[in-house]
Amino acid sequence: MKKILLVCLFIGMGWVQTYxxxxxxxxxxxxxxxxxxxxxxxxxxxxxxxxxxTLYFFISxxxxxxxxxxxxxxxxxxxxxHDQPVKREMEIEIEPLKADNSPGAKTMYVIMSVERQTxxxxxxxxxxxxxxxxxxxxxxQGEIARLQDTVSGLGEPSSAxxxxxxxxxxxxxxxxITRFSEKNLYVRTITIRTVNR
Numbered sequence: 001m002k003k004i005l006l007v008c009l010f011i012g013m014g015w016v017q018t019y020x021x022x023x024x025x026x027x028x029x030x031x032x033x034x035x036x037x038x039x040x041x042x043x044x045x046x047x048x049x050x051x052x053x054t055l056y057f058f059i060s061x062x063x064x065x066x067x068x069x070x071x072x073x074x075x076x077x078x079x080x081x082h083d084q085p086v087k088r089e090m091e092i093e094i095e096p097l098k099a100d101n102s103p104g105a106k107t108m109y110v111i112m113s114v115e116r117q118t119x120x121x122x123x124x125x126x127x128x129x130x131x132x133x134x135x136x137x138x139x140x141q142g143e144i145a146r147l148q149d150t151v152s153g154l155g156e157p158s159s160a161x162x163x164x165x166x167x168x169x170x171x172x173x174x175x176x177i178t179r180f181s182e183k184n185l186y187v188r189t190i191t192i193r194t195v196n197r
Contacts, residue, residue, distance in 0.1 A: 026114050027181040028061040030188070041178050046191045049097065055192065057094040061112065064088050068111040068120055070144065071096050074104030078137055081108075083124050085116075096192060106192045109144055114184040119143055148187045 032041050033056045034049065041047065049055050059067065069082040069092075079099040082092055096108050111117065123140040130136055180186055 025182050026061060026063060026065050026112060026184055026186070027179065028059065028065070028112050028186070029177045029179045030110065031058040031177045032056070033058070041190065046193065048193050048195055051194050051196050053097075055095065055097050057096065057108075057110075059086075059092040059094070059110065059112075060089060061086055062088060063114075066113045066116050067092060068109075068113075068117065068124070069094055070109045070111070070124075070140070071099055072107045072109075072141075073100045073102050074106070075102065076137070077102075078127060078131070078140060080124055080128060083121065097194070103194060105194075108190045108192065110186070110188040110190065111144075111147060112180075112186040112188075117147065120147065144187070147185070148189070151183070151185055151187045 030041065032039055032047065035054055047055070059069075061067070064085065064087055067082055067084065067086045069080075071079040071081055073079075077100065081094050081096065081099060086092060094108075096106060100106065111120065120140075120143050123136070123143040127133070127136040127140045180188070
């Protein structure tokens with residue numbers, strides 16, 4: 001009888017833990033800085049940068065999660081900017097234009113997830129092993145599209161624009177941070193267009 005109770009207890013604990021992981025929502029912040037200036041990420045998700053301008057994205061989750069950041073240029077070449085687990089409140093700094101200085105629009109996919117995305121990780125691993133393989137590039141693009149389809153069925157994630165004061169070289173500036181919450185998987189697509197000064 002005691003063995004049956006112990007087995008039931010272990011099964012129940014495993015179910016509760018699995019349910020809690022699935023029910024967990026992820027809150028995370030993303031901030032864009034053009035040079036030293038913090039600017040709002042527009043709802044259209046299209047950002048214009050001047051050639052030679054430095055762009056930084058800062059991403060910070062409120063809990064442990066998995067973060068994948070993938071960039072694609074106008075010639076459809078892919079760059080893996082981040083593909084690691086992230087600890088809560090750890091800040092990730094991404095400079096998307098540094099990876100690729102080619103002209104034209106670049107698309108950046110920010111994928112934040114409570115759970116590990118093993119199919120995406122496999123596609124990234126294969127692509128990294130042979131970046132010239134069109135098959136691996138297509139598989140990676142296909143997996144990103146699949147995740148986009150998954151999140152589109154979940155509805156638009158809740159987001160809020162937060163302003164905070166920042167100090168740059170003795171000057172007080174306003175910094176804009178976009179906070180996402182209420183989902184356990186996000187695929188945020190951001191287009192960066194470079195224009196001549």
